[in-house]
Structures are given as C-alpha cells and as structure tokens.
Amino acid sequence: MQLIRGLINLKHQKQACVATIGNFDGVHSGHRAIVDRVLAKAKLLGLPSCVLLFEPHPKEFFMKEQCPPRLACFKEKYQRLKKLGIDKLVVLQFNQPLREMEAEKFVHQVLIDKLQVKHLVVGDDFHFGHRRKGNFQLLEQLSTNQYTLEPTPSVLVDGQRVSSTLIREALANQALDLAESYLGHRFSMTGRVGYGEQLGRQIKFPTANVAIKRRKLPVSGVYLVKCHWQQGGKKYSAWGAANCGKRPTVNGLDYRLEVHLLGVSPELYGIELAVDFYAPIRAEKKFESLDALKAQINKDIEQAELLIEKIES
Known part of the structure; x- marks a missing residue:
C-alpha cells in the first residue's frame, strides 16, 4: 500500500482513483463496508483504491486533552487498511489551514485537482470542510462531469448503528464481546516494548511496557489478554495479564499499557507487541503498599488462568 503524506505530495499523482474520506478510528465494521465498496468499484473501473484520512484526529485538534480516546493509533489504521487491500493511503495533517478550508475548495483542490x-464513496453521515458545511448533498452538487458519488448506509448490529462512539462506550463498560461485535474484530492495541521503571521486576512480576501512541486509553483496569509478536523470523503468542491506566499505587501521571506474560519470559525490548483483549479481571485501584499490590497481582493471575481454562476448554 502506497503511503502519501501531505498535500504537497499529491501534486505528483498521475492516475485517477476511487476514494473514500474519513477518520477510520478502529477500522470497524461500518468502515469496512465503505472500504468494500471502494475496492469493488476500483476493480470494476480498473483504478487504484484510495483512503484519505486526517492526522491528528480532528477531535484531538479541537478538544486537546478533552478529546475521546482513540480506538486505533495511526500505525494500527495503516496495518488494517493495508490488510483489507487498499492501494493508496493519503494522510493530510489536520491543522489550522485545513480547518479553515471551505468545503468547495477542498473538493476542487484536493479531491478533483490533486x-x-x-x-x-462516503458514509451517509459524512461532513467535512470549514464548520462542517460539506456533506453528501454538496458533493453531489459539485460532482458534475468530475466524479461519480456513492453513499453507504449505516451498518447495524442488533439494531444499533455502528460507530466509534458506540465502541468506546462498550469498552468503557468492559463489554469486550459487544465491542468485538461492532468492530468486527477483537479490540487490540499494538506498540513497541520499551523500558519502564522496572517496578514489575522488583516485585517479581516483570511486565512489557507497550508504547500506546495515544493521549488516553479506551480501556481501564486489568484484563486477560493474548499477545502476538515476531522474533528471529518466527511468530509467537502468549496469554498475559495487562494493566491499563495510570498506575495509582505509584502515582503514575501518564497512561500506560503494561503486560505480564504468563508462562513465558522472552526478552521483548524493542519488539512490536500486538495485545488482544479477551476479558476484564478487575478495575484499576490504588493499593497501600507494594506488598498489597503484589498480593493482588497473584490473585489477578489466578483469575486470568481460570479464564484461559474456560476459553480453551
């Protein structure tokens, strides 16, 4: 999949395309319905398929620290869209000039000219441009002899319109199976393992400190997870217990994803780890001492092992 960053790099496009526009947070089942239509039309016309998205997410630009948590970082979006078979991913920086660009100008300069x-192909609730004045009706008005336009209806699961907001609500309520039904895949976070404060090793429960590339986490607490990684040309998987949050016992200030693998202790520093979330174990809480935390972790691992036995039976 070709990755194109910024308007300046769109100047060199020599071939027309079939495209869609959006944020694709989570690349959920609603997004994939749109991608499927793009791929089908691109094949029919013999043109490359294209997804255009924005970084940072516009809500992060407008709301700063009050923005909702991401379901997927950019790399996770890239990997999922590549796996779906998209030919070209265009990423525009969402900044003040782009924010102030009128919808008509965006259509003519970005979509048509560049x-x-x-x-x-766009969703039925799609809005764009300054003050979100652009919509399907405007795209239809401006499409004359330039491009054809196709709406995609909302995807419903059990009567609910699938959206990133709905998935965040399910994750916040620890309803992982419900979130999976909306996403179309198990909720997962991927990141490179880095060095932390080594606290886990001090209390005999070493953890992989996974870089999350998010301002906030969409999940909080302790979870049963399954981790996947590649090392030395081989693929590995292992169950684990993950803590998601700010680690109140040690007065943590930033959001962390820390995973203690069960039954294995590979050297993972610098390795990219995919963490799939299977079941909640408990809420995050503050303990009075590290000994109390250690005792609770033992209980968490016992609970994780019971859950694994149930899943694998």
Whole structure:
C-alpha cells in the first residue's frame, strides 16, 4: 500500500482513483463496508483504491486533552487498511489551514485537482470542510462531469448503528464481546516494548511496557489478554495479564499499557507487541503498599488462568 503524506505530495499523482474520506478510528465494521465498496468499484473501473484520512484526529485538534480516546493509533489504521487491500493511503495533517478550508475548495483542490477522484464513496453521515458545511448533498452538487458519488448506509448490529462512539462506550463498560461485535474484530492495541521503571521486576512480576501512541486509553483496569509478536523470523503468542491506566499505587501521571506474560519470559525490548483483549479481571485501584499490590497481582493471575481454562476448554 502506497503511503502519501501531505498535500504537497499529491501534486505528483498521475492516475485517477476511487476514494473514500474519513477518520477510520478502529477500522470497524461500518468502515469496512465503505472500504468494500471502494475496492469493488476500483476493480470494476480498473483504478487504484484510495483512503484519505486526517492526522491528528480532528477531535484531538479541537478538544486537546478533552478529546475521546482513540480506538486505533495511526500505525494500527495503516496495518488494517493495508490488510483489507487498499492501494493508496493519503494522510493530510489536520491543522489550522485545513480547518479553515471551505468545503468547495477542498473538493476542487484536493479531491478533483490533486487526488483525481473519479468515484467517491462516503458514509451517509459524512461532513467535512470549514464548520462542517460539506456533506453528501454538496458533493453531489459539485460532482458534475468530475466524479461519480456513492453513499453507504449505516451498518447495524442488533439494531444499533455502528460507530466509534458506540465502541468506546462498550469498552468503557468492559463489554469486550459487544465491542468485538461492532468492530468486527477483537479490540487490540499494538506498540513497541520499551523500558519502564522496572517496578514489575522488583516485585517479581516483570511486565512489557507497550508504547500506546495515544493521549488516553479506551480501556481501564486489568484484563486477560493474548499477545502476538515476531522474533528471529518466527511468530509467537502468549496469554498475559495487562494493566491499563495510570498506575495509582505509584502515582503514575501518564497512561500506560503494561503486560505480564504468563508462562513465558522472552526478552521483548524493542519488539512490536500486538495485545488482544479477551476479558476484564478487575478495575484499576490504588493499593497501600507494594506488598498489597503484589498480593493482588497473584490473585489477578489466578483469575486470568481460570479464564484461559474456560476459553480453551
């Protein structure tokens, strides 16, 4: 999949495309319905398929620290869209000039002149441009002899319209199976393992400190997880217990994802770890001492092992 960053690099596009626009947070089942239509039309027309998205997420630009947590960092979006078979991913920096760009200008300068869109697929609730004045009706008005336009209806699961907001609510309520039904895949976070404060090793429970590339986490507490990684050309998987949050016992200030692998202790520093969330174990809480925390971790591991036995039976 070709990755194109910034408007300046769109100047060199020599071939028209079939495209869609959005944030694709989580690349959930609603997003994949849109991608499926893009891929089908691109194949029919013999053109490359394209997804155009924005970084940072516009809500992060407007709301700063009050923004909702991401379901997926950029790399996770990239990997999922690549796996779906998209040919071209265009990433525009969401900044003040882009924020102030009128919807009509965006259509003419970005979609028509630079991206050379011949067919555009958008969700039925799509809005864009300054003050979100751009919508499906405007795209239809501006499409004359330039591109064809196709809406995609909302995807419903049990009567609920699938959205990133709905998935965040399910995750906040620790309803992982419900979130999976909306996502179309198990909720997961991926990041490179780095060095922490080595507290886990001090209390005999070493953890992998996973870089999350998010301002906030969409989940909080202790979870049964399954981790996947590649090392030395081989693929590995292992169950684990993950703590997601700010680690109140040690007065943590930032959000962390820390995983204690069960039954194995590989050297993972610098390795990219994919963490799939299977079941909640408990809420995050503050303990009076490290000994109390250690005792609770023992209980967490016991609970994780019971859950694994149930899943694998």
